[in-house]
Amino acid sequence: MRRPPIELVRGELRVAGSGLWLDARRRAPCAFVSHAHGDHIGRHDRTIATAATLALARHRLGEKARGEALPAGYRTPFGLGDLTLELFPAGHVLGSAQLLVKNGVALGYTGDLCLEPTLTAEPAEVMECDVLVMESTFGLPRYVFPPKEEVLGGVRRFVDDALSDGVTPVLLGYALGKAQEILKYLSGLGYACRAHPAVHSLNRVYEALGVPLPNVRALGAEGPSRGEVVVAPPHLARSAAVQRIPRRRTAVLTGWAVEGGRFRWRGVDAAFPLSDHADFPSLLRYARATGARKVFTLHGYAEELAGALRREGIRAEPLRENQQLELLV
Numbered sequence: 001m002r003r004p005p006i007e008l009v010r011g012e013l014r015v016a017g018s019g020l021w022l023d024a025r026r027r028a029p030c031a032f033v034s035h036a037h038g039d040h041i042g043r044h045d046r047t048i049a050t051a052a053t054l055a056l057a058r059h060r061l062g063e064k065a066r067g068e069a070l071p072a073g074y075r076t077p078f079g080l081g082d083l084t085l086e087l088f089p090a091g092h093v094l095g096s097a098q099l100l101v102k103n104g105v106a107l108g109y110t111g112d113l114c115l116e117p118t119l120t121a122e123p124a125e126v127m128e129c130d131v132l133v134m135e136s137t138f139g140l141p142r143y144v145f146p147p148k149e150e151v152l153g154g155v156r157r158f159v160d161d162a163l164s165d166g167v168t169p170v171l172l173g174y175a176l177g178k179a180q181e182i183l184k185y186l187s188g189l190g191y192a193c194r195a196h197p198a199v200h201s202l203n204r205v206y207e208a209l210g211v212p213l214p215n216v217r218a219l220g221a222e223g224p225s226r227g228e229v230v231v232a233p234p235h236l237a238r239s240a241a242v243q244r245i246p247r248r249r250t251a252v253l254t255g256w257a258v259e260g261g262r263f264r265w266r267g268v269d270a271a272f273p274l275s276d277h278a279d280f281p282s283l284l285r286y287a288r289a290t291g292a293r294k295v296f297t298l299h300g301y302a303e304e305l306a307g308a309l310r311r312e313g314i315r316a317e318p319l320r321e322n323q324q325l326e327l328l329v
């Protein structure tokens, strides 16, 4: 009998018996940061992450950035005390990584995971491990995303229809990741795009990291010209920069749009299920592909996903504080 190799301490994840925290929000002596979304970054004494995540996190934290950065490449094992660490692409946003920790048991941590190929993030890879901690944001059977080409085709038709009606299409997507993905798609097709300044500053970091976004200019006080597409973060949909666009038609890009009638986003004309997370069938498939003997689920529908995994014959449970002693093998 022994404890799981991972523990949840006051809402934060730690590799058991070590000083290594995973995606900690509170300041930690040493933390692995899987990607640069706001709910995963923090101001730590030492931060282990990919160079892209470190650059994006530094940009987001600005003046508040501190501590020592320990950049790590994908598939390059390195030592940290008694542990051996290795990063694998997670396919979620540029620089996103899964972490494999070896110390007798091979413990895998997915962070946020997307298994569909993307235009702007490194494609996810299967991380073989004994014990897997996986995200379960869309861990319900009803969350099945349509093929990505279909979703992107729908966005393109929305844009074309708006432009042919002489109105400005405004696409709302999270500033880090989703916005660059749709801009890459549309700019690649030759559409002239305008990015809200909150998106544009992150575009600059993407470009510096080797993801060019041509045909994209910052949205200024003058507003978009006729024929241009605007991309802005959802939380700034009611900002002056967007509200002053006189004739506009708005669509939000989010995996939750797969809810159909259940999904409500005030003031938008359309919603498209463009997600940077894995859907339910992909989560099941991924858990099986890792070969893990035990799976802990985390975030979103953790209880439900663990139940679905158990029905598939995989030992699984949600990760909880003070997990009971249990037999791992």
Ligand SMILES: [Zn+2]
Binding pocket: 035, 037, 092, 112
């Ligand atoms: Zn994320």
